[in-house]
Amino acid sequence: MKKIFILTAMMLAFSVISSAEEKEDSAEAFDRGIEKSTTCFIPKGAVGGGITFSYNNYNIGNAANDIGYTMLFSLIDGVKGNMTSFGVSPQVSYFVADNLSVGLMFDYERSRIDNAVGQLSLGDGMSFGVNDYNYFKHTYSGAVTCRYYMPLAKSKRFGMFAEVRAAGGYGQSESYRVENDEKFGTYQDIYKFSLGLVPGLSVFVTDEVALEVAIGILGLNWQKVEQTTNQVDKSVMTSSGANCNINLLSLEMGMSFYIPTGQHKNRKSR
Secondary structure, eight states, rough: OOHHHHHHHHHHHHHHHHHHHHHHHOOOOOOOOOOOOOOOOOOOTOOOOOOOOEEEEEEEEOOOSHHHHHHHTTSSSEEEEEEEEEEEEEEEEEETTTTTEEEEEEEEEEEEEEEEEEEEETTTTTEEEEEEEEEEEEEEEEEEEEEEEEGGGGGEEEEEEEEEEEEEEEEEEEEEEEEEEEEEEEEEEEEEEEEEEEEEEEEOOOOOSEEEEOOOEEEEEEEEEEEEEETTTTEEEEEEEEOOOOOOOOOEEEEEEEEEOOOGTTOOOO
């Protein structure tokens, strides 16, 4: 009797396990419908080249993020004027894999303020008006880039990209005012380094030519400024930090050329 009971229990357990396995095998795997894109937007071995332009127009009167700007106007309150900034960035790249490139970039930027006005503060409540205040700055920098393209809806014409950019540069600036035919000025040597994330959009208008727009949204920055005022007083200031913001006034827009090589040379990819 005892042996029969044990045998019956074993058969019931086997039946339950077999039934569970059948239900598991028959259950359909949950699929959200998200597929990993395998579209080749730009093939491995392609060579890219292009040029990007940027233009900014500031209404001076608010605090600036640039440490050089902060030092220049540390003694001048209520500065009012207009600053214009122009930049040009030629670049070359090589695709080490489909949709993935590494490259080099050179950047030149120039900023200028003409005939600004403000109040020169001397401390202890003493100040006087300053007219015809001028500012000029130009910087040169180089960068190493790594960019990955993501086609939109498997399109070979429209795509997004994310670029990591490490850059270092040098610049000079001059701010001055003219009083009684004498020029009083402050001169700066600027050294800077940055590491940033630059997303963007690429639209191919032909098989090899694309229009691109990009904007920096995240970055680490370091900057050192050596300043001389009236060729007498000298000071040095360094700063570092991180920023995560979108400045719609500093869009980069340009045109790029992508030339397939090797096995893709004679094959249209778009």
